[in-house]
Amino acid sequence: MPFVGSPIECTNLRKTYDGKVEAVRGLSLSIEAGECFGLLGPNGAGKTTTIEILEGLLAPTSGEVRVFGQTWNDNPRQLREWIGISLQETRLSEKLTVRETIELFASFYSEPRPADEVLQELELTEKADAWVGKLSGGQKQRLAVATALVGNPRILFLDEPTTGLDPQSRRQLWDIVRAFQKKGGTVLLTTHYMDEAERLCDRLAIVDHGQIIAEGSPNELIDRLGGHHVVEFQVNGSGKDADGNGEAGLDRWRSLPSVESVRREDATICVSVREPHLTIPALLDAVTKQGHQLEHLSTRQASLEDVFVQLTGRHLRED
Amino acid sequence: MKNAETNARSDPAADLPADDRPADRAQPAAQEAGNVADGVVGNDVRKGRRNGRWSGYRHLLWARVLELKREPEVVFWVFIFPLLLAAGLGIAFRSKPAEVPSVVIVDNAGAQKTLGMLQGASDRSSGDKKSSVRATILERDAALKAFHFGKYDLAIEANQDGSYTFYYDPARPESVLSRAEIDAALQAAAGRKDAVATSSQSSSEPGSRYIDFLIPGLLGMNLMNSGMWGVGFALVEMRQRKLLKRFVATPMRRSDFLLALTSSRLVLMVIEVGLLLGFGVLVFHMRVQGSILSVILLGSLGAVAFGGVGLLTACRAQKIESVSGLINLVMMPMWIFSGVFFSYQRFPAIAHPFIKALPLTALNDALRATILEGASLGSQSGRLLVLAIWGGVSFVLALRWFRWT
Ligand SMILES: Nc1ncnc2c1ncn2[C@@H]1O[C@H](COP(=O)(O)OP(=O)(O)OP(=O)(O)O)[C@@H](O)[C@H]1O
Numbered sequence: 001m002p003f004v005g006s007p008i009e010c011t012n013l014r015k016t017y018d019g020k021v022e023a024v025r026g027l028s029l030s031i032e033a034g035e036c037f038g039l040l041g042p043n044g045a046g047k048t049t050t051i052e053i054l055e056g057l058l059a060p061t062s063g064e065v066r067v068f069g070q071t072w073n074d075n076p077r078q079l080r081e082w083i084g085i086s087l088q089e090t091r092l093s094e095k096l097t098v099r100e101t102i103e104l105f106a107s108f109y110s111e112p113r114p115a116d117e118v119l120q121e122l123e124l125t126e127k128a129d130a131w132v133g134k135l136s137g138g139q140k141q142r143l144a145v146a147t148a149l150v151g152n153p154r155i156l157f158l159d160e161p162t163t164g165l166d167p168q169s170r171r172q173l174w175d176i177v178r179a180f181q182k183k184g185g186t187v188l189l190t191t192h193y194m195d196e197a198e199r200l201c202d203r204l205a206i207v208d209h210g211q212i213i214a215e216g217s218p219n220e221l222i223d224r225l226g227g228h229h230v231v232e233f234q235v236n237g238s239g240k241d242a243d244g245n246g247e248a249g250l251d252r253w254r255s256l257p258s259v260e261s262v263r264r265e266d267a268t269i270c271v272s273v274r275e276p277h278l279t280i281p282a283l284l285d286a287v288t289k290q291g292h293q294l295e296h297l298s299t300r301q302a303s304l305e306d307v308f309v310q311l312t313g314r315h316l317r318e319d
Numbered sequence: 320m321k322n323a324e325t326n327a328r329s330d331p332a333a334d335l336p337a338d339d340r341p342a343d344r345a346q347p348a349a350q351e352a353g354n355v356a357d358g359v360v361g362n363d364v365r366k367g368r369r370n371g372r373w374s375g376y377r378h379l380l381w382a383r384v385l386e387l388k389r390e391p392e393v394v395f396w397v398f399i400f401p402l403l404l405a406a407g408l409g410i411a412f413r414s415k416p417a418e419v420p421s422v423v424i425v426d427n428a429g430a431q432k433t434l435g436m437l438q439g440a441s442d443r444s445s446g447d448k449k450s451s452v453r454a455t456i457l458e459r460d461a462a463l464k465a466f467h468f469g470k471y472d473l474a475i476e477a478n479q480d481g482s483y484t485f486y487y488d489p490a491r492p493e494s495v496l497s498r499a500e501i502d503a504a505l506q507a508a509a510g511r512k513d514a515v516a517t518s519s520q521s522s523s524e525p526g527s528r529y530i531d532f533l534i535p536g537l538l539g540m541n542l543m544n545s546g547m548w549g550v551g552f553a554l555v556e557m558r559q560r561k562l563l564k565r566f567v568a569t570p571m572r573r574s575d576f577l578l579a580l581t582s583s584r585l586v587l588m589v590i591e592v593g594l595l596l597g598f599g600v601l602v603f604h605m606r607v608q609g610s611i612l613s614v615i616l617l618g619s620l621g622a623v624a625f626g627g628v629g630l631l632t633a634c635r636a637q638k639i640e641s642v643s644g645l646i647n648l649v650m651m652p653m654w655i656f657s658g659v660f661f662s663y664q665r666f667p668a669i670a671h672p673f674i675k676a677l678p679l680t681a682l683n684d685a686l687r688a689t690i691l692e693g694a695s696l697g698s699q700s701g702r703l704l705v706l707a708i709w710g711g712v713s714f715v716l717a718l719r720w721f722r723w724t
């Protein structure tokens with residue numbers, strides 16, 4: 001029977017391209033009905049490979065995929081009726097209008113939604129008769145999602161839906177995803193924007209080198225850091241002399257009250273803290289006592305970026 | 320914050336095997352669709368569905384036609400270019416009113432006399448006001464040089480002893496012809512009497528001119544070009560833009576897609592045939608002997624066959640650059656051998672069986688027989704078979720090797 005299993009489940013997926021590039025190495029996931037699940041990871045982490053295997057577009061080298069309890073060999077056409085997909089890069093026909101494109105995609109499904117309804121939902125009504133080639137990046141991306149939604153899917157797969165979009169277009173897309181979720185849909189998306197993962201996803205998996213290195217709700221993941229706040233500061237000379245350098249130097253800061261962990265990035269020292277109002281006065285005292293001067297001090301909420309950096313020692317995005 | 324709810328939701332059942340899951344955990348939306356009978360391919364069970372079996376095909380076909388219509392290059396290359404080609408070649412090779420031999424006489428003592436004899440012959444030539452010989456006198460070197468460069472069909476030198484020497488080029492038909500005509504003219508002028516009386520009637524009917532030969536050939540070539548490019552190139556372009564992948568991510572039937580792409584050629588074919596034949600009839604007063612229906616049927620078979628070949632050519636290529644090369648490679652032998660611009664009878668007879676096995680040869684031959692001679696389709700089953708085999712085998716192989724991503 002369809003729909004008894006969780007919408008998406010995979011165990012121990014592996015994908016090796018051309019016998020040498022190991023894009024995915026033993027990845028397992030289980031996504032619940034109605035949740036928005038995110039795959040967060042840097043370029044080349046294997047997000048697209050994973051999502052395309054789940055979408056039945058790419059055969060895994062090994063491992064099993066089930067969508068609503070069925071494998072892609074069981075009844076692919078039926079599964080395709082139930083899912084909507086937006087690929088990382090698709091250039092739709094430029095010489096068709098927005099409406100024609102949506103109607104074309106609608107024609108493939110046995111029970112599609114009315115094109116007008118989808119146009120309205122994605123705020124494309126104004127552009128309905130414009131050629132696809134003349135749309136802005138954000139509009140194109142919304143159209144791509146429209147072609148995924150027009151089949152009235154139960155699961156929406158979005159591969160980097162907001163990459164390269166301006167903040168307003170990104171927020172617009174987030175609203176669309178939330179609206180779909182509100183109607184009971186399940187969403188799997190990939191992103192390398194941590195703020196997107198944080199705001200949009202109920203749960204997420206951080207993927208690096210084809211493996212999941214952490215999984216949970218954004219809050220859980222940040223909780224694992226210890227502190228919810230990050231205090232960043234520089235003291236004069238901290239880049240060169242032994243003061244801030246090396247483990248010994250960092251230990252000095254670790255002993256401050258309420259501090260969970262310390263790391264340094266270039267000249268900046270980043271301290272994860274539970275309660276900044278306890279840490280900061282002590283920090284100022286310590287700096288003065290050592291005869292140094294504070295050159296910069298700021299505090300912010302801990303983010304998934306901090307989680308990623310802690311787990312891998314690298315930043316999610318190099319730019 | 321919604322993260323709080325989320326934490327509560329990350330639930331312990333997640334790790335159960337799918338079958339042990341309580342069914343009520345599925346979505347409401349999912350539940351409602353859950354009464355879909357398992358394993359039913361197709362759609363007959365779902366209620367309230369609107370799309371029929373062929374809805375995808377119809378939309379794909381229509382989208383393709385719209386795209387082609389909106390592509391100015393397509394309109395030019397498929398529709399305008401063949402007309403220009405027909406017009407240009409039709410004018411360049413129009414049947415000229417009676418080829419007038421053009422001769423050069425080497426300037427010497429006998430030159431003027433020779434000229435007089437030839438012009439005398441012209442004056443005698445019955446009815447025609449126009450001179451039937453065009454003759455010029457030039458210095459010996461200049462005369463021979465001009466002849467060698469093809470400016471004159473024949474060079475004549477009057478010898479001292481009253482005889483004549485003809486310089487002619489046996490490889491040039493008009494040169495050979497001129498030699499015979501000039502010889503006859505000189506002999507007549509010198510007083511030779513015809514042994515028997517002859518009379519001739521001129522006939523230059525539409526149907527036997529170069530343009531009549533050319534237009535069906537252009538039609539065949541055009542069907543090949545647009546089939547190969549329209550299907551092959553379009554397909555690789557869609558593959559390169561990941562559009563094919565996007566399509567197969569939907570429940571679209573793959574066969575519908577390929578069928579739509581190939582049959583979009585039929586729509587264009589009707590326009591191509593109509594334009595070229597209409598042009599031939601209106602501008603060059605060409606006569607179409609066979610029935611239009613036969614021509615359309617032939618065109619359809621040709622369009623679909625080349626659609627199949629185009630599909631095969633493009634079944635794996637990832638880049639439009641590589642498929643462009645392939646398409647040209649496949650078409651090249653047919654441009655040369657299949658008798659588009661001149662008859663392939665000029666190639667050695669031993670090559671004819673191979674040439675006739677090419678799809679464009681079969682199409683051109685069949686189109687010419689139908690258009691120019693009014694041959695029935697039934698009488699050309701061999702040619703139709705060649706086309707059908709090329710199309711069918713290509714299509715099957717293409718499906719086998721096809722790469723969607
Ligand atoms: N078709 C392919 N052939 C060979 N290697 C590939 C292919 N597709 C992807 N790879 C490699 O597999 C790895 C994972 O690629 P993938 O596209 O899944 O990453 P990603 O996480 O989606 O990255 P991005 O954020 O840049 O989209 C990369 O190292 C990539 O070079």
Ligand SMILES: [Mg+2]
Nearest residue numbers: 047048049088
């Ligand atoms: Mg990717």
